Amino acid sequence: MPSPGEAHQSANRWFIYCLTHHVQLAGNGYVHGPPFDVELAPNLVVQPDLIVVLSANQHVITPSHIVGTPDLLVEIASPGAVGYDRRAKQDAYARAGVPEYWIADPTARTIEVLHLDQDMYRSLGVFQGQALLPSRVLPGLHVHVAHFFA
Numbered sequence: 001m002p003s004p005g006e007a008h009q010s011a012n013r014w015f016i017y018c019l020t021h022h023v024q025l026a027g028n029g030y031v032h033g034p035p036f037d038v039e040l041a042p043n044l045v046v047q048p049d050l051i052v053v054l055s056a057n058q059h060v061i062t063p064s065h066i067v068g069t070p071d072l073l074v075e076i077a078s079p080g081a082v083g084y085d086r087r088a089k090q091d092a093y094a095r096a097g098v099p100e101y102w103i104a105d106p107t108a109r110t111i112e113v114l115h116l117d118q119d120m121y122r123s124l125g126v127f128q129g130q131a132l133l134p135s136r137v138l139p140g141l142h143v144h145v146a147h148f149f150a
Contacts, residue, residue: 004076004078005078007106007107007149008049008076008078008106010106010149010150011076011104011106011148011149012033012034012049012050012076014147014148014149014150015033015049015050015074015076015104015148016031016033016050018143018147018148019031019050019052019138022138022140022141022143023052023054023138027055028054028055028138029052029053029054029055029057029058029071030052030053030055030058030061031050031051031052032050032051032053032066033049033050033051034047034048034049034050035047036051036065036066037064037065037066038051038065038066038070038073039065039066039067039068040068040069040092040093040095040096040098041095041096044092044096045065046089046092046093048070048073048074048075048089049074049075049076049104050072050073050074050076051066051070051072051073051074052070052071052072052073052074052137052138053066053070053071054071054137057069057070057071069096069097069098070098071098071099071100071137072098072099072100072101072102072135072137072138073093073098073100073101073102074101074102074103074104075089075101075102075103075104076104076105076106077103077104077105077106077107090103090114090121093121094116094119094120094121095119097116098116099115099116099136099137100113100114100115100116100135100136100137100138101114101116101121102114102133104148106149108128109128109129109145109146109149110126110127110128110145111126111127111128111133111145111148112125112126112127113125113127113133113134113135115136124136127145128145128146129144129145129146130144130145130146131144131145132144132145133145
């Protein structure tokens with residue numbers, strides 16, 4: 001698969017910037033961008049676009065990768081990977097118990113927030129523009145969706 005394009009890379013930088021400010025600089029946890037492996041289970045390693053681990057779960061972070069379940073994963077859709085992000089990764093994240101999963105679309109400038117409800121994700125909606133994300137993992141996140149696609 002080719003490297004992510006400019007829109008994907010730009011969105012990734014903004015996600016890292018905004019969430020690092022809200023989570024890591026505020027002392028609430030840790031933010032990791034790619035490439036950083038997440039071992040969700042034995043023989044199941046993924047590399048999300050953005051990883052958030054809250055302080056209470058920092059034990060899952062090792063010097064080389066994350067072993068266990070992060071609190072929030074973000075995937076930025078690439079044209080060739082939308083189906084993979086929607087099916088395979090989403091199913092793997094649900095099985096691993098990842099509480100919240102965001103799928104960002106830099107072309108449409110939208111973010112869908114998925115919240116784990118028992119063993120499957122429920123969409124809290126698709127947000128764009130001046131909407132604030134209703135994150136259950138990051139309460140108090142007051143960033144307009146448009147800022148992630150500046």
